[in-house]
Amino acid sequence: MKNIFSCVVYLKKQAFSLLEIMMALVVVSIMLAILAPAFTVKNPSSSSGSINVIDTTPVGVIAAWYGTNYPKGWLPADGRPISAPEYAALRDALGGRDILPDLNRNKDPENSMSWIIKARRN
Secondary structure, rough: OHHHHEEEEEEHHHHHHHHHHHHHHHHHHHHHHHHHHHEEOOOOOOOOEEEEEEEOOOOOOOEEEOOOOOOOOEEOOOOOOOOOOOOOOHHHOOOOOOEOOEOOOOOOOOOOOEEEEOOOOO
């Protein structure tokens, strides 16, 4: 019986309680809230003091997007030709192709979701 009790005590020392896990999550959340301004930049051209989030997404990443107001530096993946000087990094990411993939070809007109591709760094 003594061996079983010591085994249970040993296991309890190794595991975290739910309260300890919740406290760790609270601390991480507070740290992220404090560090969030370090990942944002104020837009100097805006008089309203709006904040732009720094986009570190690599060029060539494809993502689903709802709506038609695409983020800065993104294009709809609709098969359009791209100019080499402005989108050189995208052209390299596409393996030298000068045309975007056409992923929105069979798009449902009632669905506002479309595919967009990261075209250039901001």
